Amino acid sequence: MQADTPPQSSSREPLVGRPRRWFLLAVLMSAVAASSGITVIYTMLVTLYRVFPGSAAVGWTVTAYWLGAAVFAAICGRLGDLLGYRRVLLIVLVIAAVGGAVAACAANLAVLIAGCVMQSVASGITPLSMGLVRENLPARQIPSAVGLITAAGMVSAGLVYIGAGVVIDRYSWQGGFWLKVVLCVMTIAAVRLCVPKSHRRSDARIDFVRGLAFAPALCAILFAVQQIHAWGLRDARTGGLLAAGVVTLWLWSRHQRNAADPLINIRLLAKRQVILANACMMCIAIGAMQLGQVFSLLLQQPVWTRAGFGLTATQAGLLMFTINIGATLASPWSGRVAARYAARQAALIGMSMLVLTWASLILLHRSMLLFVPGAMLCSFGLAFAQTAVYNLIIEATPAEQTGEATGLLYVFFSCFFAVGAQAVFTLLQGASVSEGGASFPAGQSYVAVFGYVAGSALAGLVIAYALPKQRGPGHRPSVLEGAGLSGPARTR
Structure with a gap:
């Protein structure tokens, strides 16, 4: 019956042989692009303090990145579930590349910070990569593939740190951001060539306005935490932001828990x-x-x-x-x-x-x-x-x-x-x-x-x-079996 048909992603044939190797390469390149954003910014902080002397707002390049990362990771992961991981991943990579170009061409600190916020959308690459791996690989290979993605992110951070340092020292601080743009463009090409198209999973009508209410709440909480050393725990601004953020998150979670089609499934x-x-x-x-x-x-x-x-x-x-x-x-x-x-x-x-x-x-x-x-x-x-x-x-x-x-x-x-x-x-x-x-x-x-x-x-x-x-050696959770990710081949 139509109602018993499993989701399209679960019924797809896993990649085999040579296509699987190229697919993994493209996903690992995505992990490299994801780790390069904040690494490049960390590398050039000392240089930015020289370029914008006397500005206490230089630290906002890092703060703004982390604020954006906390928001975009959840949103991009959810949109990938709904619209297809490959499609959303390509959009994320384009936005991150544009953000790198904006930061590289910035004539003032405000534009530079805006470019860093755009680059923070790269935080969504990790959940999207996990989704692609689960969608395209056999169940027995998923844990090892997740390990490769994690390793690629950590090792590439070290490589990008060195590469960005060389570019910044030999050319200019803008070169670090152009390096990020090049990495994103290369990853876009790899994903388009090597990653199979993902199917749209849902036509649900989601209330994006109230669903996105968690974003300002998270920003308020994280900003208050970032400012603790400057304001102090007893400052009214610290307490006010924390309280406003927590209350908003509570109201948002109640709405998402009761919604038929939530943006974030609490x-x-x-x-x-x-x-x-x-x-x-x-x-x-x-x-x-x-x-x-x-x-x-x-x-x-x-x-x-x-x-x-x-x-x-x-x-x-x-x-x-x-x-x-x-x-x-x-x-x-x-x-x-x-x-x-x-x-x-x-x-x-x-x-x-x-x-x-x-x-x-x-x-x-x-x-x-x-x-x-x-x-x-x-x-x-x-x-x-x-x-x-x-x-x-x-x-x-x-x-x-x-x-x-x-x-x-x-x-x-x-x-x-x-x-x-x-x-x-x-x-x-x-x-x-x-x-x-x-x-x-x-x-x-x-x-x-x-x-x-x-x-x-x-x-x-x-x-x-x-x-x-687990109930025994080698046992996989029933939810994985129900999704067609383990056990014998499922029959229709």
């Missing part, structure tokens, strides 16, 4: 595994995900502080790339563990690694020879745990809601990443050493940060233990 969060996976991501975002901020500062901090290693920016960039190399092994390995035993086991392994490795840095950070291997293990554990969380979401959600569910996960990541950045910033300011007007974190401040990150990972480990267990 009911997804009612599933135990989904909400616990998001809680695991929260623990990762507030702690281990601050790896780049902490390690980069420690590596470049002057030796006279007795806490840093005194490397140049280029040396630190090369070493950070080396540290991130572990992700190329960790993410696929995490995917294989998830495919064989279930994502819960992969999450337990990843979180355990994070607890042990960050705790060990309390002692290892005093020597470069010991710190670098410890830092590489931290990166390894981060990639392992992050891949496991994405696979937890994919295990627990229907195929037609993959983009929406992973988009919501990215929203959790963006929100709590901002919270974690403020926590780390506060801890690093706890004790400092000064000389000649320059002030840097003291050794005990780094010890406090390492302990804080290890504690957040321990909280994530406890949450991972609370995840529902």
